[in-house]
Amino acid sequence: xxxxxxxxxxxxxxxxxxxxxxxxxxxxxxxxxxxxxxxxxxxxxxxxxxxxxxxxxxxxxxxxxxxxxxxxxxxxxxxxxxxxxxxxxxxxxxxxxxxxxxxxxxxxxxxxxxxxxxxxxxxxxxxxxxxxxxxxxxxxxxxxxxxxxxxxxxxxxxxxxxxxxxxxxxxxxxxxxxxxxxxxxxxxxxxxxxxxxxxxxxxxxxxxxxxxxxxxxxxxxxxxxxxxxxxxxxxxxxxxxxxxxxxxxxxxxxxxxxxxxxxxxxxxxxxxxxxxxxxxxxxxxxxxxxxxxxxxxxxxxxxxxxxxxxxxxxxxxxxxxxxxxxxxxxxxxxxxxxxxxxxxxxxxxxxxxxxxxxxxxxxxxxxxxxxxxxxxxxxxxxxxxxxxxxxxxxxxxxxxxxxxxxxxxxxxxxxxxxxxxxxxxxxxxxxxxxxxxxxxxxxxxxxxxxxxxxxxxxxxxxxxxxxxxxxxxxxxxxxxxxxxxxxxxxxxxxxxxxxxxxxxxxxxxxxxxxxxxxxxxxxxxxxxxxxxxxxxxxxxxxxxxxxxxxxxxxxxxxxxxxxxxxxxxxxxxxxxxxxxxxxxxxxxxxxxxxxx
Amino acid sequence: xxxxxxxxxxxxxxxxxxxxxxxxxxxxxxxxxxxxxxxxxxxxxxxxxxxxxxxxxxxxxxxxxxxxxxxxxxxxxxxxxxxxxxxxxxxxxxxxxxxxxxxxxxxxxxxxxxxxxxxxxxxxxxxxxxxxxxxxxxxxxxxxxxxxxxxxxxxxxxxxxxxxxxxxxxxxxxxxxxxxxxxxxxxxxxxxxxxxxxxxxx
Numbered sequence: 050x051x052x053x054x055x056x057x058x059x060x061x062x063x064x065x066x067x068x069x070x071x072x073x074x075x076x077x078x079x080x081x082x083x084x085x086x087x088x089x090x091x092x093x094x095x096x097x098x099x100x101x102x103x104x105x106x107x108x109x110x111x112x113x114x115x116x117x118x119x120x121x122x123x124x125x126x127x128x129x130x131x132x133x134x135x136x137x138x139x140x141x142x143x144x145x146x147x148x149x150x151x152x153x154x155x156x157x158x159x160x161x162x163x164x165x166x167x168x169x170x171x172x173x174x175x176x177x178x179x180x181x182x183x184x185x186x187x188x189x190x191x192x193x194x195x196x197x198x199x200x201x202x203x204x205x206x207x208x209x210x211x212x213x214x215x216x217x218x219x220x221x222x223x224x225x226x227x228x229x230x231x232x233x234x235x236x237x238x239x240x241x242x243x244x245x246x247x248x249x250x251x252x253x254x255x256x257x258x259x260x261x262x263x264x265x266x267x268x269x270x271x272x273x274x275x276x277x278x279x280x281x282x283x284x285x286x287x288x289x290x291x292x293x294x295x296x297x298x299x300x301x302x303x304x305x306x307x308x309x310x311x312x313x314x315x316x317x318x319x320x321x322x323x324x325x326x327x328x329x330x331x332x333x334x335x336x337x338x339x340x341x342x343x344x345x346x347x348x349x350x351x352x353x354x355x356x357x358x359x360x361x362x363x364x365x366x367x368x369x370x371x372x373x374x375x376x377x378x379x380x381x382x383x384x385x386x387x388x389x390x391x392x393x394x395x396x397x398x399x400x401x402x403x404x405x406x407x408x409x410x411x412x413x414x415x416x417x418x419x420x421x422x423x424x425x426x427x428x429x430x431x432x433x434x435x436x437x438x439x440x441x442x443x444x445x446x447x448x449x450x451x452x453x454x455x456x457x458x459x460x461x462x463x464x465x466x467x468x469x470x471x472x473x474x475x476x477x478x479x480x481x482x483x484x485x486x487x488x489x490x491x492x493x494x495x496x497x498x499x500x501x502x503x504x505x506x507x508x509x510x511x512x513x514x515x516x517x518x519x520x521x522x523x524x525x526x527x528x529x530x531x532x533x534x535x536x537x538x539x540x541x542x543x544x545x546x547x548x549x550x551x552x553x554x555x556x557x558x559x560x561x562x563x564x565x566x567x568x569x570x571x572x573x574x575x576x577x578x579x580x581x582x583x584x585x586x587x588x589x590x591x592x593x594x595x596x597x598x599x600x601x602x603x604x605x606x607x608x609x610x611x612x613x614x615x616x617x618x619x620x621x622x623x624x625x626x627x628x629x630x631x632x633x634x635x636x637x638x639x640x641x642x643x644x645x
Numbered sequence: 646x647x648x649x650x651x652x653x654x655x656x657x658x659x660x661x662x663x664x665x666x667x668x669x670x671x672x673x674x675x676x677x678x679x680x681x682x683x684x685x686x687x688x689x690x691x692x693x694x695x696x697x698x699x700x701x702x703x704x705x706x707x708x709x710x711x712x713x714x715x716x717x718x719x720x721x722x723x724x725x726x727x728x729x730x731x732x733x734x735x736x737x738x739x740x741x742x743x744x745x746x747x748x749x750x751x752x753x754x755x756x757x758x759x760x761x762x763x764x765x766x767x768x769x770x771x772x773x774x775x776x777x778x779x780x781x782x783x784x785x786x787x788x789x790x791x792x793x794x795x796x797x798x799x800x801x802x803x804x805x806x807x808x809x810x811x812x813x814x815x816x817x818x819x820x821x822x823x824x825x826x827x828x829x830x831x832x833x834x835x836x837x838x839x840x841x842x843x844x845x846x847x
Contacts, residue, residue: 187669188676192719195664212719365713368706 064103070199071100071230074163076238077203079106081210083134085125085480086110087118091138092178094165096230110480110509113501115142117473119149120499123158124477127460128435128487130278132159132214133477139166140178143224144185148467150220151189155464156299157274159218161209162190168228169197183224191219199232207239215245217275217363247362250379255387257375258334258358263393265332267400268292269355271315274299274463275337275362275381277456282385283336284308289392293404295323297338299463302453312408316344317601318445321612322407324601328608329403330355337361337381340370341464350606360384412598412613417568419519420446420597422589423490425571426517427451429579434486435460435478439471439495442525445597447490469498472516476505479514479584486513486579493520493548503558506584514584516560518551521591529596534603545593555586566590653682654708655727655734655804656699659689661720666695669718679703679711683736683801694722698734698803727804734804738782739764741772743793752792759785770795 065072074097085108090098101109112118115137122133137146143164153160167176183193192212196202209221270292276283280303287294287310294304295312304311313320315327333355345351358375361367367376377384414420423446430436432454438444438461453459460478462470471491479487496518506514522545531539552562561581565574578587598614601607660666674681682700689696701708715721744752756773765772775785
């Protein structure tokens with residue numbers, strides 16, 4: 050042993066030169082098993098990027114914009130359940146992370162963001178590229194730090210990682226002044242903290258939940274994003290009791306879609322069965338969810354007949370929006386397992402029959418439009434494929450039409466609704482799982498918000514990301530609202546005349562492109578797109594004006610939902626019969642259209 | 646369910662003395678729309694721990710929600726909800742009252758009745774220090790108002806749970822043992838120690 054093989058007597062690695070704050074950062078990340086970070090360099094983070102050259106065990110993925118990098122880190126985290134890491138410089142680099150941090154906060158994504166800042170003696174002087182990023186991100190992070198002493202740096206990183214992934218996960222930001230990055234560091238490199246056990250729910254709460262479930266005649270389970278890690282237990286629970294399961298936008302995949310007990314997604318664009326079941330249920334078992342306003346509709350009309358059991362780790366979510374009759378605070382895994390142990394197979398034939406009838410009302414898109422295109426694409430997914438979506442009509446169509454068999458195969462920006470999320474998230478997920486297809490469905494509007502990340506595909510020769518753009522030349526969801534609630538006054542939603550040629554855009558980055566504009570062209574184009582050995586882009590040109598239904602208008606209760614597209618119903622009706630349209634209510638039209 | 650009537654409720658919050666901890670707390674109240682009526686902060690007997698008393702104006706549901714949101718902040722060590730145990734609270738106010746040769750004696754007499762101390766004497770004004778609960782301070786200010794109040798400053802209410810709670814069956818106030826005779830906080834362990842052990846339940 051000696052310095053010849055790069056080690057001294059203490060086993061310290063000398064090949065990396067003198068230890069500094071920046072090197073300690075990388076060593077700590079490596080010690081925590083972090084293999085990939087996403088980022089973008091700049092002036093105040095240069096010592097960290099210099100030190101990176103000494104740590105080849107960590108792969109750095111260069112994006113083209115910090116927002117792209119942080120969404121990629123989110124995609125990584127959402128697909129794997131492990132922490133995503135993102136690095137940016139001070140000032141504008143750091144402020145470009147804010148959207149991603151807010152997104153991760155809303156969707157409880159474990160994320161570590163590291164930013165450089167100006168040297169300590171310049172902080173507070175409005176120095177070049179200085180921004181008070183800890184002040185700015187205070188409301189959108191789980192916690193944040195400014196490292197004022199290099200001796201604290203590795204411990205703070207270890208602590209930040211622990212906070213980000215413990216309990217209800219979330220983003221943590223660590224701001225490191227440039228002189229702290231450069232300062233020599235003599236201390237230890239911390240090893241990962243043991244993950245504290247998630248507290249089990251109290252026996253009393255489980256007992257009360259059991260009693261309530263046993264008394265139920267029309268029970269329903271509603272599983273959210275907090276239930277993804279207890280998918281197996283929840284599936285067993287539902288099957289043991291024979292209780293139908295609704296999965297929220299964030300919870301899709303927590304229960305296999307192929308199971309006849311699955312009712313789909315609730316809320317504003319939820320399925321008929323899910324929304325009707327919530328409105329009729331006498332016991333609603335909520336697991337790992339926060340009763341978002343897009344899920345509940347008008348709060349006093351939400352589950353009006355139900356006693357509510359809420360299994361949730363974050364105490365602040367219990368009773369925040371919806372009055373909870375039996376709060377069960379703790380690990381959903383344990384709670385679901387305990388409720389399964391004492392299961393009583395349900396006997397509610399009328400409830401089952403009613404639900405079957407509701408499920409029959411779900412419509413399959415049968416004519417050319419965004420829904421048809423999305424259905425054609427998601428039908429080609431295997432259970433292992435990861436589907437990301439951007440935000441808007443196509444997101445709701447994906448959530449309605451895709452069938453997820455397992456958790457963490459569906460990535461979308463649920464809470465914050467961040468346009469531009471989908472594509473970089475798909476890159477992050479694709480890099481986390483290179484053997485799996487990472488498919489993103491985006492709109493023509495949202496894709497352009499982070500389209501620059503096509504360069505990332507090229508730079509790292511990523512081959513498993515498949516981009517599908519549903520191009521209706523509109524900001525479709527806003528247009529739908531303007532059509533329905535603003536007297537068709539279309540204000541600043543038309544993109545058609547200025548959209549790029551998406552195929553040329555892809556080609557500029559050496560990404561192959563395919564296009565389909567009709568039912569006839571679509572299957573062939575999808576084949577060519579999916580079979581392309583490289584990452585590829587498929588543009589599906591669909592009719593401009595197409596609404597997403599079912600829909601619960603803002604401020605309405607779930608049972609006041611519009612079940613099917615009134616325009617489409619009217620069209621069908623015209624084809625069918627002669628009665629004057631305006632005498633029939635939307636419901637009647639829809640009813641008639643269904644029977645036709 | 647919870648009482649929907651808004652009223653003043655006292656919380657004591659023990660926090661790590663880290664940068665921005667006050668901002669974290671006030672920003673949380675601000676962005677969630679909770680109403681702070683008064684707030685006072687000071688050091689405690691433990692180095693590295695500060696204590697604040699916040700008077701929140703809201704119904705019970707709002708205050709419970711505020712407590713749960715506060716519990717999620719990493720720098721919050723402990724929250725004492727004073728509605729669960731008996732407590733003593735005090736507030737200090739400085740009041741500068743205008744005087745004339747005619748009113749001087751009467752003003753001093755009222756102050757004496759309130760056991761208030763004179764902390765500054767001038768030809769045209771007297772400054773009093775009054776300590777007590779909210780009712781007493783309000784009464785004092787109302788008594789002085791006719792003479793002309795030049796300025797006042799209140800510290801905001803501060804509170805401690807009563808040690809004498811130990812004599813009273815604690816289940817009268819809440820389930821579980823009385824916290825009153827136990828040190829509220831054992832001091833802070835070193836950063837690495839606390840990072841290892843404390844379950845951070847967001």
